[in-house]
Amino acid sequence: MLLSGIQQLDPRLQSAEMASFFLLKIARTYFRSRLIFFCVSFLLSLSGCQCEKESDTPLAQRIARKAPQWLLESTVARIELSKERGQNIFERVGKKLPELQRVGFTALWLSTVIPTSTLYREYGPTEPVPAQDFLNVDAGLGTLDEFKKLVNDAHASGLKVIIDLPTKYTAWDSELVKEHPDWFHTNEEGAIVAPNTEWSDVADLNYEHHELRKYMFGVLRFWVGDVGVDGLAFHKAHLIPLDFWVRARSEVVSDTQTVFLAQSNVPAHFLEAFDAAYSNDGGIPETERGGIPLSLAPAIESELSMFPKGSLRMRVSRVISDNPHVMSTSAQHTYLENIFTVMAYTLPGIPVTVFDANWLNSANSKPSPLAIRLNEFRKEFPAAASGGLTARQLSEQASLIAYERKFENTRLLILLNYASDEQQIRLQLPENFSGSFNDYLSGTSLTQNAGGLEFTVKPMDAKILIRTSEGNK
Numbered sequence: 001m002l003l004s005g006i007q008q009l010d011p012r013l014q015s016a017e018m019a020s021f022f023l024l025k026i027a028r029t030y031f032r033s034r035l036i037f038f039c040v041s042f043l044l045s046l047s048g049c050q051c052e053k054e055s056d057t058p059l060a061q062r063i064a065r066k067a068p069q070w071l072l073e074s075t076v077a078r079i080e081l082s083k084e085r086g087q088n089i090f091e092r093v094g095k096k097l098p099e100l101q102r103v104g105f106t107a108l109w110l111s112t113v114i115p116t117s118t119l120y121r122e123y124g125p126t127e128p129v130p131a132q133d134f135l136n137v138d139a140g141l142g143t144l145d146e147f148k149k150l151v152n153d154a155h156a157s158g159l160k161v162i163i164d165l166p167t168k169y170t171a172w173d174s175e176l177v178k179e180h181p182d183w184f185h186t187n188e189e190g191a192i193v194a195p196n197t198e199w200s201d202v203a204d205l206n207y208e209h210h211e212l213r214k215y216m217f218g219v220l221r222f223w224v225g226d227v228g229v230d231g232l233a234f235h236k237a238h239l240i241p242l243d244f245w246v247r248a249r250s251e252v253v254s255d256t257q258t259v260f261l262a263q264s265n266v267p268a269h270f271l272e273a274f275d276a277a278y279s280n281d282g283g284i285p286e287t288e289r290g291g292i293p294l295s296l297a298p299a300i301e302s303e304l305s306m307f308p309k310g311s312l313r314m315r316v317s318r319v320i321s322d323n324p325h326v327m328s329t330s331a332q333h334t335y336l337e338n339i340f341t342v343m344a345y346t347l348p349g350i351p352v353t354v355f356d357a358n359w360l361n362s363a364n365s366k367p368s369p370l371a372i373r374l375n376e377f378r379k380e381f382p383a384a385a386s387g388g389l390t391a392r393q394l395s396e397q398a399s400l401i402a403y404e405r406k407f408e409n410t411r412l413l414i415l416l417n418y419a420s421d422e423q424q425i426r427l428q429l430p431e432n433f434s435g436s437f438n439d440y441l442s443g444t445s446l447t448q449n450a451g452g453l454e455f456t457v458k459p460m461d462a463k464i465l466i467r468t469s470e471g472n473k
Helices: 002-007 011-030 034-056 089-102 144-156 175-179 210-227 242-252 296-306 335-346 357-361 369-380
Strands: 076-079 107-110 160-164 231-234 259-263 276-278 314-316 350-355 400-407 410-417 423-427 436-439 445-447 453-457 462-469
Touching (some): 076 089, 089 144, 144 160, 144 210, 210 242, 335 350, 445 453
Parallel strands (some): 076 107
Antiparallel strands (some): 410 462, 436 445
8 A cells, every 4th residue: 555655646756755764764773873863854854845845836837848859840740550461551651751751741650550459359449459569560561670661761751750559458369468467457356357348358457567567668668779769659648657657758768859649638747758648639629519619729728727838739630530520531631621730730739640541552642732831831930839829809700710829029810710601701900910911821911901801711711820010000
C-alpha cells in the first residue's frame, strides 16, 4: 500500500520523499548527535517545502515540457497503412516522399507498423491495438530492413518520421503472453485478464512489474536508437503510470529532438514526459452531428486554461473514425473537410492531414490545393502553433464562426461559414481590425468601408483574413 501511494505522487515529490526517508535513516544510525540530526531534518524540510510549493501551483500556470522546434513548425502527413501481404507498402510510402516534401509537409506520421493480431478482434481502429511483437514490423507492410530504408529516405527528403507504438496492451497470441504471463494483470485464479469486458481482444499489461518496464525501455531504445525514428505516439498513454513515462523521457530517450506524443488528456503528462497530445476526436472541439461546431472558442479557451502553458495538441483534419464530427475517408474532398482542414491549421497546435490507403494506392491522387496553401501558411506563420485564441461575434448568423489569433505583430481573423448556400456577409469589424485585408486562401484583397467589411462567402467556405494596412480610426 505504501509503494502504491508513493507511485501516485508527482515524480519530483516521490524523489524528495524517498531521499528524505533514506537520509533521515542514515542520520539516526550514524550521527548520534542531536545537533546533526536536527540540521539534516531542517534542510530536508526546506527541500520538501520547495517541492510542495511547486506541486501546489495550478497546472495551467506551470510550463509544459519544451517541444523541439521541428515539431512546433511541423505540418504532418499521417498515413493510415493497410496491411496487404506482398504489396510492398513501405516501398509505396517511399515513392510518395518527394511529393509530400514538395507540397510542404515536414513530418510523416505512420499508423502502427508493428505486427498486430486479429485474434478475438471485434472493434475498429480507434480501439486498443493488439500488439504481437514490439521489436519488429508487420510482414504485411514489408521487412524491418525495408522500413529502416524508408526512415533513411524520409530523412534524406527532409521529413521527420513518427510511428504509433501501442504499449499498454498485447494480443492474446503475443510472445509476452507466452513467455511472461506475470507481466500482465490477472484475476484471483492467476489468469491473465483483459482491461474490461468491451476490450476483450487484448491482454492488459501491468506496469507495476519492474522487468516489464526494463523490457519496454529496451523497446523505446530500439525504435529511436536502432531504427532511427524521430517520434513515438503512444496509444492509451494515460493508463500507464506517469513515473514510467518520466523515466523513459529523461533516462531512456534523453535526446531532446525525439518527440513523445500521448493519447491522453491528463495535464500532468505534459510537464516532463510528452511533447504533444492527440485524441480520437482529432483534436477538434466538440461538434454536433453534421460537423457544425457548438462551442469552438470556449472549448479551446477551456483547453488552454486547463493544460500547462505551451502544451501542444495534434489537430487532425481527416481521420478514420465512427465519430460523427470528423472526416470521412472519401477520395473526394468535401466542403466540410475543407472547413476542418482550415481549423486544424489555424487553431493552436500542430496540423495533421490524414491520407488513407486509397491515396497510397493511387498514382494520380495528390494533396488538395487547400492543403498545399495551408502548408505555405504554416511556414509563413510558424507561431500559429501556440498562443491564445479569442472568439469574435462578428455576425448574427449562427452559421458563421469567427476567432482571432494574435502573435508577434500579426493578427489573423479566421471565418468559417457553415451555410448551405452562398451568402453576402457584412462584418462591422472591431477598431483594431480596421483597414485593408487579404484573404490568405484566395489571395483577394478586402477593404473596409463605412458599412463594414462586405464580401461574398461560398457554401461551406473558410477565410483567413490578414490585416495588411490600417485605416482611419
